[in-house]
Amino acid sequence: MTSIRATTWQLRSRRLELTKxxxxxxxxxxxxxxxxxxxxxxSRQWAVEHALRLEDAGANIIDIGGESTRPYSQPVSLADELxxxxxxxxxxxxxxxxxxxxxxxxxxxxxAAIDSGAQIxxxxxxxxxxxxxxxxxxxxxxxxxxxxxxxxxxxxQDSPQYDDVVEDIFRYLTQRDAALLASGISADRICxxxxxxxxxxxxxxxxxxxxxxxxxxxxxxxxxxxxRKGVIRKLVGENSDRIAAGSVxxxxxxxxxxxxxxxxxxxxxxCAALSCFAQITQDQDx
Numbered sequence: 001m002t003s004i005r006a007t008t009w010q011l012r013s014r015r016l017e018l019t020k021x022x023x024x025x026x027x028x029x030x031x032x033x034x035x036x037x038x039x040x041x042x043s044r045q046w047a048v049e050h051a052l053r054l055e056d057a058g059a060n061i062i063d064i065g066g067e068s069t070r071p072y073s074q075p076v077s078l079a080d081e082l083x084x085x086x087x088x089x090x091x092x093x094x095x096x097x098x099x100x101x102x103x104x105x106x107x108x109x110x111x112a113a114i115d116s117g118a119q120i121x122x123x124x125x126x127x128x129x130x131x132x133x134x135x136x137x138x139x140x141x142x143x144x145x146x147x148x149x150x151x152x153x154x155x156x157q158d159s160p161q162y163d164d165v166v167e168d169i170f171r172y173l174t175q176r177d178a179a180l181l182a183s184g185i186s187a188d189r190i191c192x193x194x195x196x197x198x199x200x201x202x203x204x205x206x207x208x209x210x211x212x213x214x215x216x217x218x219x220x221x222x223x224x225x226x227x228r229k230g231v232i233r234k235l236v237g238e239n240s241d242r243i244a245a246g247s248v249x250x251x252x253x254x255x256x257x258x259x260x261x262x263x264x265x266x267x268x269x270x271c272a273a274l275s276c277f278a279q280i281t282q283d284q285d286x
Contacts, residue, residue: 006260009221010188011099011119011143016060018221018260021278022251024270025101025263026051026059027227030084031068031076048091055098058271061120062096063263064088064113065103069124069198081109086116093117101145107132114140120191122223124149124198126176138184145191145223146180148172150199160199166211169194173218191221191261197229205231209250213257225263226250248273256281 009016016023028051030044051062066084067076076084081104089100093116101120102113107130110121119142126146127133137144148169150160162168173192180190194215196205209231215222226232227247236242244266251262251270255277264270 004219005216005258006219006221008188009143009191009260010186012114012141014099014119016099016143016221020258020281021274022255022259023060023261024058024267024274025061025063025223025225025261026054026057026267027263027265028054028062028064028088029068030064030066030088044087044091047088051088051092051096054267055096057268059098059267061099061101061261062092063101063103063120063122064092064118065122066109067104067106078106078108081106082112085109086112089113089116089118099143101143105129105133107136110142111136111140114142119143120145123147124195126172127180134180134183134185137180141186141189143189143191144180144185145193146173146176147193147198147225148176148195160201160204162200162204165200165204165207166214169208170214170218173215177218177220187220191223192218193223193225196224196226197231202231202234205229209253212254212259216258221260223261223263224254224259226254227262227264227266244269252277 007018009018028047030047054062064085066081092100099119100117101122102110102118103122104110105123105125121137121142122145123133124147127137177190181187194208212224228243232246233243236246247266248269252273254262255274
């Protein structure tokens with residue numbers, strides 16, 4: 001594996017350039033039980049309109065998911081997940097100028113999403129949850145994001161343990177990357193995610209966030225999904241404005257570390273903060 005910082009991410013039919021300023025992946029949860037937005041965009045019409053607003057606000061990618069992965073959430077059926085996400089992707093395909101990502105661990109959902117216009121498969125199980133997922137990823141030539149999760153959403157917060165959370169996850173992602181390459185997925189299509197909140201205590205999460213630059217040595221685009229997570233809520237409280245502000249603060253800290261992709265709910269605020277951050281830091285890089 002190369003240790004050179006990734007500067008591009010090849011998707012199914014387009015390539016994303018990864019500059020010093022992170023790309024912003026806007027979240028559209030099409031679920032009735034998301035911990036962060038409470039099913040606010042569960043309606044198909046509202047989900048489509050929200051995705052379009054996120055693009056206008058500056059998002060570089062739209063990530064659409066139809067199954068909650070919050071702690072202790074229950075799986076949804078294949079039929080329900082398809083019904084939630086595929087009509088939205090079909091409605092947005094051709095209307096968005098930015099790529100669509102499907103947030104799923106089901107191969108059949110990923111395939112249907114790609115057939116409907118999605119460019120990225122974002123799998124919280126690291127493409128291990130469905131034995132057919134790697135074949136779909138390889139044959140579709142989609143960009144893929146493989147995340148680290150200890151356990152499952154039903155068990156991941158039951159006393160997670162690590163010897164060294166950063167190095168343990170670094171080894172996992174190294175091994176997962178090698179497995180994906182061996183399965184026929186090309187290196188330029190692989191993105192990796194250390195999985196904030198997925199089988200980690202709050203202390204683990206803060207250590208991981210402080211050490212995210214370590215993962216750049218993997219030579220792949222690094223995506224971090226910290227937005228509105230419990231680790232932030234525990235620190236700032238349950239006020240929605242404080243949670244949003246805390247999420248933006250973490251985004252800036254990750255930008256300082258060179259993380260290439262930030263998966264967030266509050267796209268407009270994040271993009272504004274990143275613009276100001278870039279204005280201050282650009283002269284320091286010359």
